[in-house]
Amino acid sequence: MFDLIIRNANLPDGRTGVDIAVEGTKIAAVEPQIGALARTEIDATGRLVTPPFVDPHFHMDATLSLGLPRMNVSGTLLEGISLWGELRPLLTKEALVERALRYCDLAVSQGLLFIRSHVDTSDPRLVTVEAMIEVREKVKPYIDLQLVAFPQDGYYRSENGVASLNRALDMGIDIVGGIPHFERTMDDGRASVEALCRIAADRGLPVDMHCDETDDPMSRHIEVLAAQTVRFGLQGRVAGSHLTSMHSMDNYYVSKLIPLMAEAKINVIPNPLINIMLQGRHDSYPKRRGLTRVRELMDAGLNVSFGHDCVMDPWYSMGSGDMLEVGHMAIHVAQMAGLEDKKKIFDAITVNSAKTMGLEGYGLEKGCNADFVILQAADPLEALRLKPTRLGVIRRGKVIARSMPRIAELSLDGRPELIDSGRDYVPLG
Numbered sequence: 001m002f003d004l005i006i007r008n009a010n011l012p013d014g015r016t017g018v019d020i021a022v023e024g025t026k027i028a029a030v031e032p033q034i035g036a037l038a039r040t041e042i043d044a045t046g047r048l049v050t051p052p053f054v055d056p057h058f059h060m061d062a063t064l065s066l067g068l069p070r071m072n073v074s075g076t077l078l079e080g081i082s083l084w085g086e087l088r089p090l091l092t093k094e095a096l097v098e099r100a101l102r103y104c105d106l107a108v109s110q111g112l113l114f115i116r117s118h119v120d121t122s123d124p125r126l127v128t129v130e131a132m133i134e135v136r137e138k139v140k141p142y143i144d145l146q147l148v149a150f151p152q153d154g155y156y157r158s159e160n161g162v163a164s165l166n167r168a169l170d171m172g173i174d175i176v177g178g179i180p181h182f183e184r185t186m187d188d189g190r191a192s193v194e195a196l197c198r199i200a201a202d203r204g205l206p207v208d209m210h211c212d213e214t215d216d217p218m219s220r221h222i223e224v225l226a227a228q229t230v231r232f233g234l235q236g237r238v239a240g241s242h243l244t245s246m247h248s249m250d251n252y253y254v255s256k257l258i259p260l261m262a263e264a265k266i267n268v269i270p271n272p273l274i275n276i277m278l279q280g281r282h283d284s285y286p287k288r289r290g291l292t293r294v295r296e297l298m299d300a301g302l303n304v305s306f307g308h309d310c311v312m313d314p315w316y317s318m319g320s321g322d323m324l325e326v327g328h329m330a331i332h333v334a335q336m337a338g339l340e341d342k343k344k345i346f347d348a349i350t351v352n353s354a355k356t357m358g359l360e361g362y363g364l365e366k367g368c369n370a371d372f373v374i375l376q377a378a379d380p381l382e383a384l385r386l387k388p389t390r391l392g393v394i395r396r397g398k399v400i401a402r403s404m405p406r407i408a409e410l411s412l413d414g415r416p417e418l419i420d421s422g423r424d425y426v427p428l429g
């Protein structure tokens, strides 16, 4: 007798009609038609059951603050940063915690159970750090939240940048961040990358930097990040977030850069929603898309995972905690619409992101944590197309969220009475 069996599931790898049995908090079996019974049984009715969505790049301290203290008029990254600077002195721990917890509620309902959040360390009060550490504890039963010490105003450019980042790490922040393209000079940016990688090596921590989030093709801090990663023996533990300047770089230079990044095993984190909104703002026409070179990086064997980055904050007024919306945008902006392309995009918001975050026990194999999401879709391709309802969200063997299927009733002569968008489709496997 198992604790839980999900029956008749389609899996992201194309298997159909599979049962998933759970004992306690772990997956005990993944097989067709398991004969044993369970205390709780859920019929997935041929829907997709996937490991939870994973967001490797978010800003939990800024989320849901849209309009405080005013809106971003130009819509640019730089106005977003200065707007956040206006809001920062007004932030209270209580309000930060309350907004973050509300976002986490939304994330759970979307089957998003693993989030890496950057936390701004620029304000020496470090109220953001205190608040996000509290949130990390509070959500632990349902969301794994990793925190990055992020010197938003610059590690060297901000008066308190160096000291505040180190204090944040002393307080228990998990990962070393940075923003080299925002330092005063290219040289300061290069020096910040070196100093931050040294801190990570000394403290035994991973690195995740906002890197080259600009349309300037000469913003080449990713090259330095890759080189310092190798120098300090941090291969596989370093992430480069955004990397939008690569979009505009000279092709010959990129032909040298990508192998260097592969050697350093850099985890690449593009953020397609925010960067299609923010980049190319100084262009008239044609306007650059500003997304990094997703296909080329994947083809070179780099681990590429997509982040949501922002929801309802000074930089981005949209967003819903739905990683399928992120993948949907990636398909368009990276022009990856082929069947195999879409499977890779789905991986980028699930297994690749789990790898970036170093998650243990993630997946749909025997022995993995019993965490999964049942979607109102047949397979990953349909999930990316429809951004469907999360019928059930299971964490460590317990149902923690459920939603009614989205079904429309039609009143049309001679036409069907009901439309279940996740049924009007033959899975492609």
Ligand code: FE2
Pocket (backbone or CB within 6 Å): 057, 058, 059, 118, 210, 309
């Ligand atoms: Fe970011």
